Amino acid sequence: MGKGFFNVPVAINEPVKSYAPGSPERAAVLEAYSTMWNSKIDVPMYINGENVSTGNTKTMSAPHDHQHVVGNYHLAEKSHIDDAISTALEARTEWAELPWEQRAGIFLKAAELIAGPYRAKINAATMIAQSKTVHQAEIDASCELIDFLRFNVQFMTDIYHEQPDSTSDAWNRLEYRPLEGFVYAVTPFNFTAIAANLPACMAMMGNVVVWKPSDSQIFSAKIIMDVFEEAGVPPGVINVVFGDPVMITDTVMDSPDFSGLHFTGSTFIFKELWKKIGNNIHNYKTYPRIVGETGGKDFIVAHKSANPKQVATAISRGAFEFQGQKCSAASRAYVPSNIWEDVKSQVVADVKSFKMGSPADLENFVTAVIHEGSFDKLAKYIDQAKADADAEIIVGGNYDKSKGYFIEPTVIVTNNPNYTTMCTELFGPVITIYVYDENQYSETLKLVDETSEYALTGAILSTDRYAIQEATKALQNCAGNFYINDKPTGAVVGQQPFGGARASGTNDKAGSALNLLRWVSPRMIKETFVTPTDYRYPFLG
Numbered sequence: 449m450g451k452g453f454f455n456v457p458v459a460i461n462e463p464v465k466s467y468a469p470g471s472p473e474r475a476a477v478l479e480a481y482s483t484m485w486n487s488k489i490d491v492p493m494y495i496n497g498e499n500v501s502t503g504n505t506k507t508m509s510a511p512h513d514h515q516h517v518v519g520n521y522h523l524a525e526k527s528h529i530d531d532a533i534s535t536a537l538e539a540r541t542e543w544a545e546l547p548w549e550q551r552a553g554i555f556l557k558a559a560e561l562i563a564g565p566y567r568a569k570i571n572a573a574t575m576i577a578q579s580k581t582v583h584q585a586e587i588d589a590s591c592e593l594i595d596f597l598r599f600n601v602q603f604m605t606d607i608y609h610e611q612p613d614s615t616s617d618a619w620n621r622l623e624y625r626p627l628e629g630f631v632y633a634v635t636p637f638n639f640t641a642i643a644a645n646l647p648a649c650m651a652m653m654g655n656v657v658v659w660k661p662s663d664s665q666i667f668s669a670k671i672i673m674d675v676f677e678e679a680g681v682p683p684g685v686i687n688v689v690f691g692d693p694v695m696i697t698d699t700v701m702d703s704p705d706f707s708g709l710h711f712t713g714s715t716f717i718f719k720e721l722w723k724k725i726g727n728n729i730h731n732y733k734t735y736p737r738i739v740g741e742t743g744g745k746d747f748i749v750a751h752k753s754a755n756p757k758q759v760a761t762a763i764s765r766g767a768f769e770f771q772g773q774k775c776s777a778a779s780r781a782y783v784p785s786n787i788w789e790d791v792k793s794q795v796v797a798d799v800k801s802f803k804m805g806s807p808a809d810l811e812n813f814v815t816a817v818i819h820e821g822s823f824d825k826l827a828k829y830i831d832q833a834k835a836d837a838d839a840e841i842i843v844g845g846n847y848d849k850s851k852g853y854f855i856e857p858t859v860i861v862t863n864n865p866n867y868t869t870m871c872t873e874l875f876g877p878v879i880t881i882y883v884y885d886e887n888q889y890s891e892t893l894k895l896v897d898e899t900s901e902y903a904l905t906g907a908i909l910s911t912d913r914y915a916i917q918e919a920t921k922a923l924q925n926c927a928g929n930f931y932i933n934d935k936p937t938g939a940v941v942g943q944q945p946f947g948g949a950r951a952s953g954t955n956d957k958a959g960s961a962l963n964l965l966r967w968v969s970p971r972m973i974k975e976t977f978v979t980p981t982d983y984r985y986p987f988l989g
């Protein structure tokens with residue numbers, strides 16, 4: 449320790465590859481997809497650097513072909529969770545005391561492994577496990593994950609540089625210690641990058657981790673585990689467990705050494721976990737840090753000055769890329785009456801032109817939703833919209849789960865701004881549009897603010913700067929990520945730190961120093977050079 453003040457490589461965003469016909473990346477990803485599709489993988493848990501198989505397994509299949517099995521994974525019993533906790537705690541001292549540049553080296557290496565030898569594999573696994581198109585897999589599993597790793601190393605050093613003032617007779621130093629105990633990462637299905645980043649960024653700051661991925665993402669989580677291992681994450685630092693989320697969480701949160709939760713997923717589950725922590729609060733050695741990024745009901749508002757083509761494109765891409773399963777996806781839109789007919793005709797034409805099917809066919813723009821539970825929920829809301837007098841489906845509305853969980857991208861128009869699908873998170877390829885009187889802009893902004901419990905992302909499209917300013921102010925509390933003349937999706941690490949407030953989360957901004965600060969417990973050290981030897985003030989003589 450302490451052999452130099454090292455500069456880390458300046459983080460730059462990983463360029464997104466095109467996958468155009470004839471490109472080497474296209475050939476590589478299709479080959480990786482075909483190899484994975486035609487073999488079956490066995491995914492053990494990973495505890496203390498060892499693969500742990502229990503024989504109690506579940507199969508993994510692709511959402512776009514649910515009868516096609518691509519492998520199985522092993523389920524934990526309580527004793528495995530106890531093991532994961534105790535090995536994490538055993539690894540803690542050595543890991544926490546490892547100089548930061550050694551930890552940085554591991555995660556910078558992980559970024560390069562993904563950028564190079566693992567890129568096709570992690571993209572193909574994400575196409576299979578989460579039914580992402582190749583473009584959506586590339587911006588998530590490769591680029592966003594690489595960016596998380598590189599930028600967080602830089603943010604980590606920025607944090608370490610933040611030091612208090614000192615004087616000639618006293619030197620003040622802040623030490624950014626990891627949390628005392630172990631931390632718990634619970635990750636969602638929808639972003640491979642989020643699944644990797646939640647455990648990785650805590651480990652980067654010197655913490656030891658128990659990580660529970662989503663059942664629907666284990667196939668791509670396996671590639672993350674392989675990358676962490678090859679990059680040199682030592683045994684016990686990140687322990688990966690699968691199985692009953694309630695049993696795993698109860699076991700973790702019953703431990704007095706539990707010191708932090710890093711969660712991304714639905715609002716309801718996050719609130720349940722927060723309650724459990726509250727109920728156990730007297731048992732912990734330290735107050736656990738709680739970070740959760742959760743649901744959304746993300747909006748697009750168009751002003752009467754907006755360009756209809758831009759509004760329509762923001763809707764088509766913002767609502768339907770990755771089947772509307774980004775937490776940032778537009779799911780309610782407010783369009784003024786003067787441009788509605790133009791917006792409507794382009795959105796309908798766009799949606800009718802979408803190709804839907806397996807991500808193995810790179811021509812497809814949309815594929816299947818994640819699982820049967822999601823499919824059934826979406827089908828129910830679509831049927832309800834067909835039956836309700838205050839809603840009309842203007843395009844889409846069909847669904848079919850015979851082979852994969854396919855929901856047609858669907859646009860509902862309602863004359864009721866509080867219609868159920870204007871308020872409830874559906875998490876699928878369904879957007880509801882309310883057409884407002886073009887002269888009721890201010891009233892509509894109030895409606896946008898008050899309609900949903902969430903505050904994740906939102907967008908205003910306008911060519912009128914006064915209208916943009918009015919929206920920026922009126923909507924300041926209903927979106928943690930607010931976009932002007934753009935769609936509300938596609939935040940880039942290092943450029944748009946991501947997260948929302950209200951029921952959308954603790955707004956600790958993934959991909960920024962704000963998030964990393966939650967995983968350290970600073971120690972202030974004051975060193976006095978001339979230590980007093982007399983208690984009296986000078987004037988007391």
Ligand SMILES: NC(=O)c1ccc[n+]([C@@H]2O[C@H](COP(=O)([O-])OP(=O)(O)OC[C@H]3O[C@@H](n4cnc5c(N)ncnc54)[C@H](O)[C@@H]3O)[C@@H](O)[C@H]2O)c1
Pocket residue numbers: 634635636637638639642660661662663693694697712713714715717718720721741742743744774775873875904946947948952953
């Ligand atoms: N705000 C963000 O940054 C962000 C990002 C991605 C996803 N999301 C949200 O995530 C949700 C979609 O992801 P999902 O379907 O994987 O969410 P989910 O809440 O169903 O699952 C998230 C994780 O919680 C675990 N879990 C489920 N029940 C649990 C329980 N009772 N106890 C402990 N753990 C439990 C799951 O196994 C999974 O690992 C959406 O609501 C979306 O808005 C938010």
Ligand SMILES: N[C@@H](CCC=O)C(=O)O
Pocket residue numbers: 638639773774775776777936937938939940946
């Ligand atoms: N950061 C992503 C969304 C992550 C949640 O699913 C975006 O901005 O689209």
